Amino acid sequence: MDVCRRWQPDPPFGGSNNTVVFSTHGGTTFALDAATGALRWQRVTGPSATAPLLDAARGHVVVAATDGRLTALRLSDGAQVWQHVSEAPILTTPALSRDGTLIFAGNEAIDAFAVNATTGALVWKTRLYGQSLTDRYPVVVGDAVIYRSQPLYSLWQLLSEGGATMNQAGAVNTDWAADWAAVGPRITAYLNANPHKQTFFVLDAAIGAVRGTAPVLYTFGDNEIPSPPVVRAGATDTVYLIYRARQGI
Structure with a gap:
């Protein structure tokens, strides 16, 4: 219960x-x-x-x-x-x-x-894409709502493909913001080309339309459903998410 x-x-x-x-x-x-x-x-x-x-x-x-x-x-x-x-x-x-x-x-x-x-x-x-929405809950952020799903593909396949996608950006930049500027668009392009490998979805709360592709790679063990984000409400809401970057989480 x-x-x-x-x-x-x-x-x-x-x-x-x-x-x-x-x-x-x-x-x-x-x-x-x-x-x-x-x-x-x-x-x-x-x-x-x-x-x-x-x-x-x-x-x-x-x-x-x-x-x-x-x-x-x-x-x-x-x-x-x-x-x-x-x-x-x-x-x-x-x-x-x-x-x-x-x-x-x-x-x-x-x-x-x-x-x-x-x-x-x-x-x-x-x-949405995936094989299950179990054990989680929609997260409301202003006029949007976020869902997470269990992937259709194995953890190791997604880790390998995600790593290869990020490495296409070249050498790792020691400045995280600069590195993300190079890596982020490549993640988005990879997920746009492989939408069935997305596990993070941002929808318009009023009509349910998907608000583009969020550059979030799958990062979890045993192919479980990823953790939902935590929201810090304010003048501008901030979303905190366990995230996969190059060389770590």
Whole structure:
């Protein structure tokens, strides 16, 4: 079972505060009193491998299921508000857009998608590359949303091709910025020529359109899905990412 990834106990939502919500592989979502552990409600939402998402503004909790259902429940009593049925298992933890109007998720057809946070209606769907979106979550950055996928190709093949691509820039420059100025365009060109080898996708949050090719090579062990970025919000958002550069990470 996964504990709710994001929750806020105060102010109360629908007359119910200090609540912890989690879903189980068995298919039930539970809401407990955070102070006492007493059961407040439980609902069958389908087997889940992700953490629920709290939509604090509406007093909803959104649960993704491995049978493809994305369900919004009322936090106060667990009543179903809406349900969106995807065409493949959902193994990504949902995320809320910055303005709170959209909920982002992804399924095992490798579709990134967004639904209306109030109604659950599908707003957009975009096919990505890779073989899985499991274990991660969309990362919202301003008016964009970032997804990561498990590659279709082996780690060693991608490491070898990535290294060869970077080495085409010539000798390693000891100044990192200067070296990147030479290497970055070559990475972008390699991924543009081999789009099915991308694992990092930046989409327009409102319409799902891909915002070009990010020059990010695959860097991870055992062909796992790469870590999602961390965002430092500010006047200009900063994205921090485990990154493969020449001669190291």
